Amino acid sequence: xxxxxxxxxxxxxxxxxxxxxxxxxxxxxxxxxxxxxxxxxxxxxxxxxxxxxxxxxxxxxxxxxxxxxxxxxxxxxxxxxxxxxxxxxxxxxxxxxxxxxxxxxxxxxxxxxxxxxxxxxxxxxxxxxxxxxxxxxxxxxxxxxxxxxxxxxxxxxxxxxxxxxxxxxxxxxxxxxxxxxxxxxxxxxxxxxxxxxxxxxxxxxxxxxxxxxxxxxxxxxxxxxxxxxxxxxxxxxxxxxxxxxxxxxxxxxxxxxxxxxxxxxxxxxxxxxxxxxxxxxxxxxxxxxxxxxxxxxxxxxxxxxxxxxxxxxxxxxxxxxxxxxxxxxxxxxxxxxxxxxxxxxxxxxxxxxxxxxxxxxxxxxxxx
Numbered sequence: 001x002x003x004x005x006x007x008x009x010x011x012x013x014x015x016x017x018x019x020x021x022x023x024x025x026x027x028x029x030x031x032x033x034x035x036x037x038x039x040x041x042x043x044x045x046x047x048x049x050x051x052x053x054x055x056x057x058x059x060x061x062x063x064x065x066x067x068x069x070x071x072x073x074x075x076x077x078x079x080x081x082x083x084x085x086x087x088x089x090x091x092x093x094x095x096x097x098x099x100x101x102x103x104x105x106x107x108x109x110x111x112x113x114x115x116x117x118x119x120x121x122x123x124x125x126x127x128x129x130x131x132x133x134x135x136x137x138x139x140x141x142x143x144x145x146x147x148x149x150x151x152x153x154x155x156x157x158x159x160x161x162x163x164x165x166x167x168x169x170x171x172x173x174x175x176x177x178x179x180x181x182x183x184x185x186x187x188x189x190x191x192x193x194x195x196x197x198x199x200x201x202x203x204x205x206x207x208x209x210x211x212x213x214x215x216x217x218x219x220x221x222x223x224x225x226x227x228x229x230x231x232x233x234x235x236x237x238x239x240x241x242x243x244x245x246x247x248x249x250x251x252x253x254x255x256x257x258x259x260x261x262x263x264x265x266x267x268x269x270x271x272x273x274x275x276x277x278x279x280x281x282x283x284x285x286x287x288x289x290x291x292x293x294x295x296x297x298x299x300x301x302x303x304x305x306x307x308x309x310x311x312x313x314x315x316x317x318x319x320x321x322x323x324x325x326x327x328x329x330x331x332x333x334x335x336x337x338x339x340x341x342x343x344x345x346x347x348x349x350x351x352x353x354x355x356x357x358x359x360x361x362x363x364x365x366x367x368x
Contacts, residue, residue, distance in 0.1 A: 003112070003119035003120055003121045004119075004120050004121070005110075005120070005121045005122070006030055006031055006032050006120060006121070006122045006123075007029050007030045007031060007122070007123055007124065007351075007355075008024060008029060008030070008031040008032075008122060008123065008124040008125070008126065008351060009031065009032055009034060009111070009113055009120055009122040009124070009125050009126070010024075010031060010032070010033040010034070010125075010126045010128055011034050011101050011104070011113070011125065011126065011127050011128060011129055012033070012034070012035060012127070012128040012129035012325075013033045013034070013035025013037070013040055013088075013095045013097065014035075014043050014044075014084070014128070014129070014325075015062060015084060015325075015337050015340055016128040016324045016325030016340040016344065017033050017035065017095075017126075017128040017129075017324075018033070018040075018062060018084060018087055018088055018093060018095075019062050019063055019324075019340045019341045019344040020033075020126050020128055020324055020340075020344040020347065020348070021033050021088075021091070021093040021094070021095070022062065022063050022064055022091055022093070022341075022344070023063065023341075023344050023345045023347075023348035024348050024351070025091055025092075025093065026064075026348075027348055027352055029348075029351065029352070031094065032094050032096060032120070033093060033094060033095045033096065034096050034099040034101055034113070034115065034120075035095055035096065035097050035098075035099065036098070036099065036100035036101075036129075037097060037098070038097055038098050039085070039097060040081075040084050040085040040088050040095055040097065041080070041081030041082065041083075041084040041085045042081070044077045044078075044080050044081040044084070045077060045078065045081045047077050047154075048077075048153070048156050048157050048158065048179065048182075049077075049157050049158045050158070050178075050182055051076065051077040051178070052074040052075065052076050052077070052178075052246075053074050053075050053076075053077075053080055053337070054074075054174045054245045054246055055074075055216075055245065055336060055337060055338065056071060056072045056073065056074060056203060056204075056212070057069040057070060057071055057072070057073050057074070057075055058071035058072060059216055059336070059337065059338040060075060060080065060083075060337050060338065061337075061338070062084075062087055062337070062340075062341055063341035063344070063345070064091065065087055065090070067083060068083065072203070072204055072206075072209065072212075074204075074246065099115050099116075100115060100116070101113055101114070101115050101296055102114045102115055102116065102296055103296050103298055104125060104127075104296060104297050104298060104299065105298040105299065106299060106318070110122060110123055110320075111123070111124070111125045111320065111321070113125065122320075123320055123355075124320040124321075124322065124351050124354070125320065125321055125322070126322045126323075126324055126347060127297065127308075127321070127322065127323045127324070128323070128324040128325050129292070129293075133290055133291065133292050133293040134290055134291050134292070134293045135152040135153075135154050135155075135286070135288075135290060136288050136289045136290055136291045137152060137286050137288060138263075138288070140265045140266045141284075141286065143265075143266040143269070144266055144269060144270070144271065144284065145269030145270065147282075148269075148270075148281065148282060148283065148284055149161075149162060149163045149282065149283045149284070150283075150284045150285075150286065151283070151284075151285050151286070152285075152286045152288075153171075153175050153176075153179065153285065153286065153287045153288075154290065156179060156285055158182075159182065159183050159185075159186050159187065162183070162187060162282070162283045162285075163282040163283055164187075164282065165187070165281065165282025165283065166187060166188045166189070166190065166279075166280070166281040166282055166283070167183050167187045167188070167189045167190070167281060167282070167283040167284075167285060168190045168192055168260075168263070168271055168279060168281045168283070168284045168285070169183070169189060169190065169191045169192065169285045169287055170192045170193060170262075170263045170271075170284060170285070170286050170287060170288055171192070171193050171286065171287030171288045171289065172191050172192070172193035172194060172195055172196060172259075172287075173193075173196055173242065173244070173287065173289075174242070174244055174245060174246075174247070175287045176191060176193065176285075176287035177191070177244055177247040177251075177252060178246075178247060179285060179287060180252060180255075180257045181247060181251060181252065181255055181257070183285070184252075184255040184256055184257050185255075187283070188256070188258075189255075189256070189257045189258070190257070190258050190259075190260050190279060190281065191252060191257050191258070191259055191260065192260050192261065192262055192263045192271075192273065193262050193263075194240065194262060195249065195259070196240060196242065196243055196244060197243040197244070198243050198244035198245075198247075198248055198249060199215060199243055199244065199245050202248075203245065203246065204246075216333075216338070218332075219331065219332045219333040219336065219339070220331050220332075220333040220338070220339060220342070221331070223331055223332040223333075224330055224331040224332075225312075225328075225330055225331070230331065230332070233328075233332065234328045234332075237327060237328050237332060238327060238328060242332070260273055260277075260279065261273045261274040261275045262274045271284060292326070294306070294308070299318055299321065300317075300318075301315050301317060301318050301321060307326075308323050308326075310322075310323050310329075312329065312330045312343065312346055313326075313329055313330070313343055313346065313347050314347070314350055319354065320351075320354065322347045322350070322351075324340065324343055324344055324347060325340050325343070329343060330342075330343055330346075
């Protein structure tokens with residue numbers, strides 16, 4: 001049996017992949033979405049139990065839809081996962097779940113997607129598996145005393161996983177702040193890392209709504225690769241956490257969370273802080289982010305920094321290959337829920353334009 005052929009294969013069925021599917025469907029292009037999870041939305045259901053989105057519902061809708069909740073509320077992980085499932089059903093998006101892509105290559109004529117011995121071929125491939133793939137942990141984590149329980153944020157569910165005793169949260173971004181607040185109710189908690197800054201008002205409050213609209217507008221339209229301030233911020237965003245959106249430094253202090261410098265290493269089996277102190281704890285929760293797994297992409301499209309060489313998701317050196325949902329791909333909002341739709345529309349239009357150009361070239365060749 002020969003390989004199935006599609007105009008476009010989208011790898012990843014999270015919010016980025018579904019937004020991509022929406023725009024391809026609107027253009028009546030044949031495509032399929034491949035997702036490794038058993039069910040749509042599972043990537044959210046696997047996160048910690050008490051997770052609420054860091055952005056208000058007003059900014060949690062995918063293209064062609066509105067989020068079914070009060071606009072300034074913060075959906076839970078389960079609510080957002082259910083929304084993704086309903087979204088895929090509403091627009092009849094062709095998602096194949098339980099399909100993990102093992103290799104992506106090019107055979108000289110088109111792309112070849114290998115999955116558990118099965119082959120698919122495509123003229124275009126959109127890589128949209130989400131930025132959160134592999135836990136990012138420092139090498140020195142292996143040197144901690146084995147009596148210290150270590151949990152990465154990707155595997156953290158609730159405080160019941162932790163041993164009795166103090167907890168060090170490494171990483172002070174939105175995830176670290178949220179988890180620190182939860183754990184502080186039952187454990188003495190230390191939060192390690194540079195304070196990433198914060199939105200300086202309570203975005204839930206009615207009086208703050210005009211400011212909220214301004215800041216989210218800036219995330220999408222001001223802080224982009226086309227503006228000097230956007231390009232400057234991009235280099236910082238790729239190496240540091242974004243600002244705290246919901247939790248404030250005052251919330252952490254009021255909960256008794258103690259701020260400590262970044263964790264630089266290990267000394268005598270204990271976490272070593274940047275100021276030279278060691279800190280005796282029973283648990284370490286690594287909120288140090290994730291890195292994308294690109295080992296399955298067998299194509300020469302990555303720079304020395306390991307990032308794909310792309311402009312607004314388009315890989316010029318590899319026609320027909322696209323990336324979607326990456327951190328600051330075009331704007332600060334590119335990896336946020338409300339930002340993937342615009343980038344997906346841009347890529348869909350590029351795919352359509354590429355197809356028109358190919359047809360024109362074929363017609364011109366036939367005429368000669």
